[in-house]
Amino acid sequence: MRISDFGGENAVIKLIGERYGAEVGGSLVLGIGDDAALLRDTDKLLVVTTDLLVENTHFRMDITEPYLLGWKSAAVNISDIAAMGGKPAYAFISMGLPDVDTTVVEGIYDGLRDVCTAFHCAIAGGDTVGSSLGIVINVTVLGEVEPELAAKRSGAKAGDAIIVTNTLGDSRAGLGLLLKHGLDESRGISLFLVERHLKPMPRVNEARAAVRTGKVHSMMDLSDGLSMDITGLCTASGVGARVHADRLPISDDLAGVAESLNADPELLAASGGEDYELLLTCAASDVAMVLTAVPSATVIGEIVDGDAVRLVHSSGEETPMPSSWQHFPD
Amino acid sequence: MRISDFGGENAVIKLIGERYGAEVGGSLVLGIGDDAALLRDTDKLLVVTTDLLVENTHFRMDITEPYLLGWKSAAVNISDIAAMGGKPAYAFISMGLPDVDTTVVEGIYDGLRDVCTAFHCAIAGGDTVGSSLGIVINVTVLGEVEPELAAKRSGAKAGDAIIVTNTLGDSRAGLGLLLKHGLDESRGISLFLVERHLKPMPRVNEARAAVRTGKVHSMMDLSDGLSMDITGLCTASGVGARVHADRLPISDDLAGVAESLNADPELLAASGGEDYELLLTCAASDVAMVLTAVPSATVIGEIVDGDAVRLVHSSGEETPMPSSWQHFPD
Numbered sequence A, B: 001m002r003i004s005d006f007g008g009e010n011a012v013i014k015l016i017g018e019r020y021g022a023e024v025g026g027s028l029v030l031g032i033g034d035d036a037a038l039l040r041d042t043d044k045l046l047v048v049t050t051d052l053l054v055e056n057t058h059f060r061m062d063i064t065e066p067y068l069l070g071w072k073s074a075a076v077n078i079s080d081i082a083a084m085g086g087k088p089a090y091a092f093i094s095m096g097l098p099d100v101d102t103t104v105v106e107g108i109y110d111g112l113r114d115v116c117t118a119f120h121c122a123i124a125g126g127d128t129v130g131s132s133l134g135i136v137i138n139v140t141v142l143g144e145v146e147p148e149l150a151a152k153r154s155g156a157k158a159g160d161a162i163i164v165t166n167t168l169g170d171s172r173a174g175l176g177l178l179l180k181h182g183l184d185e186s187r188g189i190s191l192f193l194v195e196r197h198l199k200p201m202p203r204v205n206e207a208r209a210a211v212r213t214g215k216v217h218s219m220m221d222l223s224d225g226l227s228m229d230i231t232g233l234c235t236a237s238g239v240g241a242r243v244h245a246d247r248l249p250i251s252d253d254l255a256g257v258a259e260s261l262n263a264d265p266e267l268l269a270a271s272g273g274e275d276y277e278l279l280l281t282c283a284a285s286d287v288a289m290v291l292t293a294v295p296s297a298t299v300i301g302e303i304v305d306g307d308a309v310r311l312v313h314s315s316g317e318e319t320p321m322p323s324s325w326q327h328f329p330d
Helices: A008-020 A066-083 A102-118 A170-189 A191-198 A204-212 A226-237 A252-257 A265-271 A284-293 B008-020 B066-083 B102-118 B170-198 B204-212 B226-237 B252-257 B265-271 B284-293
Strands: A028-030 A037-039 A045-054 A087-097 A122-130 A136-145 A160-165 A216-221 A240-244 A278-283 A297-304 A309-312 A318-320 B028-030 B037-039 B045-054 B087-097 B122-130 B136-145 B160-165 B216-221 B240-244 B278-283 B297-304 B309-312 B318-320
Touching: A008 A102, A008 A122, A037 A087, A037 A122, A045 A066, A045 B087, A045 B136, A066 A087, A066 A102, A066 A136, A066 A191, A066 A204, A066 A216, A087 A102, A087 A204, A087 B045, A087 B136, A102 A122, A136 B045, A136 B087, A136 B136, A160 A284, A170 A191, A170 A252, A170 A265, A191 A252, A204 A216, A204 A278, A204 A284, A216 A226, A226 A240, A226 A265, A226 A278, A226 A309, A252 A265, A278 A284, A278 A297, A284 A297, B008 B102, B008 B122, B037 B087, B037 B122, B045 B066, B066 B087, B066 B102, B066 B136, B066 B170, B066 B204, B066 B216, B087 B102, B087 B204, B102 B122, B160 B284, B170 B252, B170 B265, B204 B216, B204 B278, B204 B284, B216 B226, B226 B240, B226 B265, B226 B278, B226 B309, B252 B265, B278 B284, B278 B297, B284 B297
Parallel strands: A045 B122, A087 A122, A122 B045, A240 A309, B087 B122, B240 B309
Antiparallel strands: A028 A037, A037 B045, A045 A136, A045 B037, A087 A136, A160 A278, A160 A297, A216 A278, A240 A297, A309 A318, B028 B037, B045 B136, B087 B136, B160 B278, B160 B297, B216 B278, B240 B297, B309 B318
16 A cells, blocks of 8 residues: 555554554653653763665665665664664664655564664664655664773774774675675575675674674774775874785685676675674784674784775785775666 | 765764864863763763754755754754753764765765854764765764753643743744745745744753753753644653644744744644644643743643644634644645
8 A cells, every 4th residue: 555545654654663663661752652752871881883774775665675775774873873882772863755665664664673672672663654756764873882981993002903804895795796786686596695785783792792802993884885985984093004905704605606797706895895893903013802702703914004005915915905896886 | 076086985084073073171071073972971861852853855955054954953853951950061963974075074064063162062973974865964962950950741631721832833844945945935934934944042041041940840842843842741641732833932034934934823833843832731720920030931821621723713723733843744
């Protein structure tokens, strides 16, 4: 049933509030349905992040599904909270909708709810409006972090080890499959890579474990690609970096499909975006402690003096980091 | 200069952070530039609201200007904070941009900055992305309110007086002029009505004065039009209402242009949207105190038992409230 037949925007807003809205309780004093939500204070720092996704720029409905779109829209924000060392708490969802079938709206919200539930985040408010242009989703997530555990991108020091979680480049490879083969066929080739692109897992638990060591100097999440993100971290910290190409963690699935995508796995890992893994630094002497706390993590290089960010190849040759990815490259 | 020639999204993000970003200080520990902003707690309730505006659904660039679009985008959120009885504190701006001239972006941000500054709200973060669909703006505003002053829409009681601030219907009349005559000519006919539509003034001071009396039973802002909004307030409160058509506050400018728009001033005031005035109720015995605190306010009717929301005409006839406005009606 189309939104217009279902009773319009207000009927959709009512459905969303009833089915997906957070129960009042804990620090949530008032949720969906008034002019604004009310939250009670805690003794932590409040962490606030917001991300906007626009149809045909950040996602294409022919190579995703409403559920996955909803999941990803909240996941990328939860990832930002994790990257500050925080725990997500409340999500505020703005959605602009053409006159689509209401199952599309429910699918998106099912995905939003599931990722929020998985990471203990409640849907506490938002705005649902028409959009003549296509689907637009903005998610704002509020979280909290103990002041002493907050991790910024500006704390890296020369001599720090550079660490990432899990494997890199999978999301870009998954997008490559989707653009070449479409959703159904790509799932048959590698469900893992497709889900790495369409259903990212925020690394909240890994981030919390890392900052609880007290040893993390700087941290951020990998959204624009390692190349651009490590450059951003170095700029914020006033340092340079050397990343070792042969230490970049690469999944078996990525290694398996790279050739069919005419891509070099190390290049995908170094430049591909939307991994939503953690990038962090700590003193070389604390690496063992951090890796014990975050078993999925790998050391990929070291922070150096200066401002050059270089990729060290197995031949010993050093080059600038490759340029980062683009959404839907030509 | 187009965004693409200016250095792309990242150059725009850098400009925004440098020119419009809040200085760290007070409760803002970390602003624009990291994964998320960090705020220190207070002993108040946190008020959170978010609104999404989509080009050609909520605004049209041929009948507004970038500065006014920016102003309105934040103003409607600040109005929501006011409607809870709160004070705005921090704004988070998400913007999806086609490859427009950078003066468009600066104009939008100038407007955002000016309305935020006027109401003591700092721009603390956001997301700036490309958009193949047109301009999309989502603003999230965080504010605070003393727990005992928080005003919900659910507290109206039978016997309460219904009060609104200033005049109603002006925004809808301004839109009528804009659609008929365009921006320049409409300004010549009534700058007041045009600005009531394109540059709404959040009623923060009026709302704070009202809740400080301790006498407000329910409050919301008028965004969808009195007709729909009073119905929402009554539904939330489990009451009905009688609104007196001849008590609706109507500006001289609205009275002057109504005939040329083939519109009845009382009908515009009762149903026109986007007034961003306050709608509130208090006991009949407290009306004098509330009107002293908010001199621009007018009593327009009374809350009654039941669930009927009726418009009482000067003839004594009672009708259902007229149906509310639509964006860009056919």
